[in-house]
Amino acid sequence: MTTDSKQKMAPVRGMQDLLGEEAARFEHVVDRFRDVARRFGFRPVMVPVVEHTRVFQRTLGETTDVVAKEMYSFEDRGGESLTLRPEFTAGIARAYVSEGWQQFAPLKLVTHGPLFRYERPQKGRYRQFHQIDAEVLGAGEPAADVEIIAFADLLLKELGIGGVTLQLNTLGDAQTRTAWRAALVAHFSAHMEMLSQDSRRRLESNPLRILDSKDAGDQALVADAPGIDGFMSAEAGAFFESVQKGLQASGVGFVRAARLVRGFDYYRHTAFEFVTDRLGAQGTVIGGGRYDGLVEAMGGPPTPAVGWAGGIERLMMLVDSPVTAVIDVAVVPMGAAADAEAAAILAELRSAGLSTEQGWRGNAKKRMERAARSGARVALILGDDEVAAGTVTVKLLDTGAQEQVARGDLRARLAKLLA
RNA sequence: GCGGUCGUAGCUCAAUUGGUUAGAGCGCCGGUUUGUGGUACCGGAGGUUGCGGGUUCGAUCCCCGUCGAUCGCCCCA
Known part of the structure; x- marks a missing residue:
């Protein structure tokens, strides 16, 4: 092409x-x-x-x-x-x-x-x-x-x-429909000249359809067309x-x-x-x-x-209320040691049923930006200091408050924060 | 299949009755800050104006065609 x-x-x-x-x-x-x-x-x-x-x-x-x-x-x-x-x-x-x-x-x-x-x-x-x-x-x-x-x-x-x-x-x-249909065809055929072009075609193909024609002239005819109740x-x-x-x-x-x-x-x-x-x-x-x-x-x-x-x-x-996907936790690793630790944390949290995201590139600022934009409620900041101390910095993204949490207490702490 | 309206940056829109280099906001990328976001400031990338043809010295603007979107008809969820 x-x-x-x-x-x-x-x-x-x-x-x-x-x-x-x-x-x-x-x-x-x-x-x-x-x-x-x-x-x-x-x-x-x-x-x-x-x-x-x-x-x-x-x-x-x-x-x-x-x-x-x-x-x-x-x-x-x-x-x-x-x-x-x-x-x-x-x-x-x-x-x-x-x-x-x-x-x-x-x-x-x-x-x-x-x-x-x-x-x-x-x-x-x-x-x-x-x-x-x-x-x-x-x-x-x-x-x-x-x-x-x-x-x-x-x-x-x-x-x-x-x-x-x-x-x-x-x-x-079947009998009702057949009888009603025949009556409708008779009714509309008797006023053929008043029917719209479309409805004349419908008379052949699908006469019931004339009933919900949008043509004003047709609607006048429809008004006194026989109803189904008389044939039921x-x-x-x-x-x-x-x-x-x-x-x-x-x-x-x-x-x-x-x-x-x-x-x-x-x-x-x-x-x-x-x-x-x-x-x-x-x-x-x-x-x-x-x-x-x-x-x-x-x-x-x-x-x-x-x-x-x-x-x-x-x-x-x-549907007027837009539904947005929500991430629970965004992990922000800084440095090679932190990357490995982040992978371990992500695996653990995901197994525990949390939805998590991690920043793949950029400096701390960029990663925090992406974390905030992901809709996450909590960011986990993880650098050399935290890895060395065996802790994680847990930051609440709506208030900005942050705290150090021991690695082993992380899951329990998150469960409390996200509840 | 038939008729009306529309088509400019990734998105939403500008561009004086046809006139230099087609602008802005948002978004994106980078910087102010190589460990801290949602605010602020600075800079950058990004367009053959849907596509093709015509009229004109000159077309985003006028004309024709085509593709697409949209509204209605037909029909249907």
């Missing part, structure tokens, strides 16, 4: 490098996710980043944008079509089938990692993005829906994210009722969003989104629902399932 020789190296479009506070916030989101997952009894699952292209084609529905134009697909050296995963659910369902995980059902699983979609990047929307993901496989009870939504709700609380609303809806069972089967109605009662009992606040639908074909019953108005056009922070037909479509046994995914980049933008 001779034309690139002058050009600075840059990340691929829509992919980003994170360092410092941003990287720390990313980790913070994942840490809280793991902790809350543990409390809800979810177990980790690992699935590949790459799948056979047909895994996503079959499950996402041929007409969705993700499959039609957003997949990172390529041929490997054997000529097989592979795809970088654009979402988690399909891969997990595939694993459930190919690994015979039905023997463990019901399974409560969590995972997180990178996903890829070839889209126009925007704030909170990237070509490589990251999600946290939770799934319950093999449970058709509304209590599973309640539990997994409560999980997301508690996570948002633990992250201190306010101003997020849980929007809840149902798509009913008794079973589907009872299911939704049960989910709502469970959420209320769990203290999870929500609003009914009758226009909320899901893009993917395999959703049934519960659909939900945690939305915010702080991220521009990308309002959804966590979204999910029930997908009872998916595993069967993958060639597995009929398996009810419910899950959600949350965008880590979006969540980190809403």
